[in-house]
Amino acid sequence: MALNHSLERKKFAFFHHSFMEESGNNETPICNLIQDHLFSILLLLPINSILSFALTCKKFNSLASSDTLWESICRREWGPTCVDALKSSYFNGGNYMPWMKLYHQVTQLGSVSCLKLIDPLSHNMLPCPRASHSLNFVSNCLVLFGGGCEGGRHLDDTWVALLGYDFKTILKWQKVTSGLPSGRFVHTCVVTGDFLILFGGINDHGIRQNDTWIGRIVHSETFGITLFWRLLDVGSVAPPPRGAHAGCSMENRRMLIHGGIGPDGVRLGDLWILEISENFCHGTWYEIVTHPAPPPRSGHTLTCIDGTRTLLFGGRGLGYDVLDDVWVFDATEGHSQWVRVQVDLSSTPWGNNLPRVGHSATLILGGKVLIYGGENSQRQRKNDFWLFDVNSIKKHPFSTRMWRRLKSCGYKPKGRSFHAACSDHSGRLVYTFGGMADESLQPAESSGLQFDADVFAVELLLDP
Template sequence: MKPVAETEHLDSFSIAISKKGHLMASNPPFSSSSSSSSSSSPRPSIAQLSNDHIISVLLLLPIESVLSFSMACRRFRSLASSDALWEPICRRDWGGAGAVDALVASFSPQERLRISWRRLYAQVSHLSSLSCRRLSCNSGAFPSPRASHSLAFVSDWLVLFGGGSEGGRHLDDTWIAYVGNGCNRALSWQHINSGIPSGRFGQTCTVLGNYLVLFGGISDNGDRLNDTWIGETFYEGQDMRIAWRLLNVNSVVPSPRGAHAACCVADCRMVVHGGIGLHGLRLNDTWILNLSDDFRSGRWHQINNVQSLPPPRSGHTLTWIGGTYMVLFGGRGSGYEVLNDVWLLDIGIANSEWKELKYELYGLPSEMPLPRVGHSATLVLGRKILVYGGEDSQRHRKDDFWVLDVGALPRFQTVGLKKSPRNFWKKLQVEGHHPLYRSFHGACTDKSGRYVYIFGGMVDSIIQPAEPSGLTFNAELHQIELVLQL
């Protein structure tokens, strides 16, 4: 008798075969005979299917079912360990061919020869450590120290805009640096001028394809802004330039704000949530910007009639995880309390839905990140959200790295609140040059999700006799790499 778990997964395989047959009824995959399409013909057993057909069916199943299926017999064990199966699984589960192709491009020629896609999938799934290094700047100009700025990755380039600096000055400069495949240890920053927005900090700058969408922020005078800018990128050989222009939007727009959160949804929409509005009021409204006419115009609309909303906050993060889903984490609430709650937003249904992802701790509170504001959250390889830094209610800054397993979210929704997955959060070990404790920095990931870049922020420093505190604006650039053993 087969174990119950194995039987269930083989049943899943049978169901997948039925689905595959239904979807391909016009060209049944199970036999080359024309009579096989007849409804009276018996279906062949699994053992009679070709390897290509078995792989096409396995790609319809979750990983747990694939692994259980591999235990059925020696032939299936060999097939379920092959790169012919695991490379398309990686492409399926890691955000499509583009991310995987970018990952392969980041490997050296020798590393590419050693790739085992099953082992690589396992390492990413059980990610436990990161490697950090500080990138030096080649001779020439470079960005001044700042915090609450924007840092984005567009077509192998880092794009830095604005932020607050020493003396309370809010910057209006745009800087770019070519990154390439992530192997460079020194970068050259270039300062560019091209119809840039006014100086501000606490804005968001979101990447949609080859465009940047900048919204809101706080001006030198403390005014909250609600203007929307489009940065169109152009490439000439190894050079890049950006043309900023004010986006033509409808009369219904989000109220002015700063320290809000935003993320893209595919390459045509942006979602904005919360922030600090007029008179210091913290917000909890959610807006969607739909772009049209080749990004020449856009239309804002607010998500209404939502039963459950996250409490008002600022300094939080909103991260797109694929499809119509995004994850909100942390921030500072209306009573200046610092939060560490997690919310899932789905905008793909008739009435968009917020759902708080509560979970039980099985041991110490160290199983999840402590409350924080001014942190960063980026989607990395393997569809995991990497959270770094931030500060608590006493403005004690942090230097820890955590990953939230996006793959656990569907299981979470299925099993309910009292049986939440143990590996919802995981703290990572750090190798190499560890960044300073910091908050309100900029962070972004490259196309592969293997490298994360962190620039600037507020850092703790040694207190000098003339300084009332050890708070310092920073201008360091760090590269964070997911440790993979090929």
């Protein structure tokens, strides 16, 4: 990277010197361009080129270091939703940071801080301990559905927590509906626009499901927060029933699912995409068959890393082994394919701890994926945080810098697996709920499983 930076700087220096000689004065033609035009040119360049451009002269240094330019760069790299959320929440709290400094700190992120979240009204009803549930952030609310709980029972309840402007406060949990969808666990639930899309899972009788549901939160001054579920019409074609599969949402109202455990208890390796109509009234499932493809597995994760690409990590394979392989699925129209990311873990500190199942994988600020928790092949639960740098995939097909273990401070959560996590719109906060946790106070007598109702926020540590 240092070599590339040096080459870029030399190219821009040569470019600047050549124009100086041709013009015969201290003002080059590019210097005469108005600032808006220079901004437009800089926003077409990669980061290294912008930094090199800043080194050519004082005027360009001032321009290429301006807060306005770097806010635009953050919008380009992270998306407008993320930047607007940062401005309305984090920055409004008196923690303003220059955008260039913020970009640098996010790029070099090495630590997170955990904060236990407590309902300020202690008499409120709260979600019971559970695992293999879903947790999503939509319409400024956390939405919790289903899961397995003490005694081997599976839940059909839906809970909503409205988040205030202070990220450290959950106003209260509110039970908004029960009975639909039917009780289940190890299902998938994703956010598309203002809608939740739920697929599959396993019910109380061990039966795998393949139904597709759609939910939407409605805020009302009269009735408060309500959430309506309805069965989505998908016609006669649907993926085979399953649980413990992975899923994520993609652009243009699409949901992707992969793998899981089918009706006969065999792990699956198939890939399906759901396309939802513009009015969200019906959808169409179709299978994608490619070669090569990830081996069958369950308890893994799929994370959408941009408009058309998703990241698959970990899970439990056919031989009951816990995996640490990474695959990227590119859903570009007419050219869908899986690509395995070759990672050398031998030079990654603590790299032998990466294999896991029942973890969470959340896209965070800066286009990186935060991996938390899970368990290994000996069912030892983890409480570590790992960062997977998606950007390194584009730069290096074989890299030792893709994985980074993060330090954590603040609240110390118990090691856990089969919990659920989601990020807010800024990508700076990741909310986590429940799971099977170490030293839980609610062991299930029949199975020895330990369920948890802990809820905490994981905050990216950025110095103001």
